[in-house]
Amino acid sequence: MKRLVVQRLGFLVLVVLGVSVLTFTISHLIPGDPAQLVAGPRATAAQIAEVRTQMGLDQPVLVQYLHYIGNLLHGDLGTSIQTGRPVTQDLLRRFPATIELMSCAMLLTILAGIPMGVFAALYKDRWPDNLIRGISVLNISMPSFWIGLMLILIFYDQLGWLPGVGRLSAVLDPPPSYTGFYTLDALIAGDWRVFQDAAAHLVLPALTISLVSIGGIVRMVRSTMLEVLNEDYIKMARASGIAERTVLFNLALRNAMIPVVTVLGLSIAEMLSGAVVVETIFAWPGSGSYMVASIMNLDFPVIMGFTLIVSMAYVIINLLVDLLYQKLDPQIKASTK
Numbered sequence: 001m002k003r004l005v006v007q008r009l010g011f012l013v014l015v016v017l018g019v020s021v022l023t024f025t026i027s028h029l030i031p032g033d034p035a036q037l038v039a040g041p042r043a044t045a046a047q048i049a050e051v052r053t054q055m056g057l058d059q060p061v062l063v064q065y066l067h068y069i070g071n072l073l074h075g076d077l078g079t080s081i082q083t084g085r086p087v088t089q090d091l092l093r094r095f096p097a098t099i100e101l102m103s104c105a106m107l108l109t110i111l112a113g114i115p116m117g118v119f120a121a122l123y124k125d126r127w128p129d130n131l132i133r134g135i136s137v138l139n140i141s142m143p144s145f146w147i148g149l150m151l152i153l154i155f156y157d158q159l160g161w162l163p164g165v166g167r168l169s170a171v172l173d174p175p176p177s178y179t180g181f182y183t184l185d186a187l188i189a190g191d192w193r194v195f196q197d198a199a200a201h202l203v204l205p206a207l208t209i210s211l212v213s214i215g216g217i218v219r220m221v222r223s224t225m226l227e228v229l230n231e232d233y234i235k236m237a238r239a240s241g242i243a244e245r246t247v248l249f250n251l252a253l254r255n256a257m258i259p260v261v262t263v264l265g266l267s268i269a270e271m272l273s274g275a276v277v278v279e280t281i282f283a284w285p286g287s288g289s290y291m292v293a294s295i296m297n298l299d300f301p302v303i304m305g306f307t308l309i310v311s312m313a314y315v316i317i318n319l320l321v322d323l324l325y326q327k328l329d330p331q332i333k334a335s336t337k
Helices: 002-029 034-039 047-053 062-071 087-122 127-141 144-158 182-189 191-229 232-239 243-280 287-296 299-326 330-334
Strands: none
Touching: 002 062, 002 299, 034 127, 047 144, 047 330, 062 087, 087 127, 087 182, 087 191, 087 287, 087 299, 127 191, 182 191, 191 243, 232 243, 243 287, 243 299, 287 299
């Protein structure tokens, strides 16, 4: 296990270097002058030149990159052109909103996707299986922005059951910040009204993200369950009179979950990058909407910082998936020693 962790951490360093080179190069190829953006539209040529010197943009590209890497090693992602604050500070302020949204979406994905996949496998080629497969194909086929707009149209505009945008109603004050999660902070503060409102605002954006992921989870669970249910040890367990519930959940589902864990891990990383679209649609004040605003304003430090964090998240999540493999299958643990 230690060797695996060391290998993945080494790979993480290579990923950060590779992504940093790529994003840094692209930021210098895209038309636009960061110094002009910082100085403002009415700045004179002398003022722009002074800002360029302050930002180090007058130095050779290699020197600028080495300076960027040096700051990166100290946790400094640069300064946002939009806000004038450190990118790290801005992202830390916005990440709790994104993580809260992703956590809720992943919970919905697991609670709906895995049971639906198991149910489809048990009723293979019958109407429940055909219905579930049809729904999963539909989910995979529909883009998240379209799903989000349809949910807003139906549940907010037409029915009025749920709030459409934002993280909290304008008439309510945010709860005291303990964790950055409005629902959890409201519970800690004992403010039931804020908790209900924050939870209601979570439903539509979280449902949008989860619907995109559920289809893949359902198909994977169904496929692996069908393979496991045809194994000899499952047939032997049933012939021995072991309860069907024990056969399904203790034997079949446990082994079927090994490839499913991979899909779930990738779904978490995809949710982080997919939050860019969903947060924009629902005006969710997270890192995704911050990223969109940064792209519109050519705020390169934010774009590069967010890209690096998403890339690191992919590597870290893959490491956690591999470690979870070893818990689910002791043979994998033995092979890694």
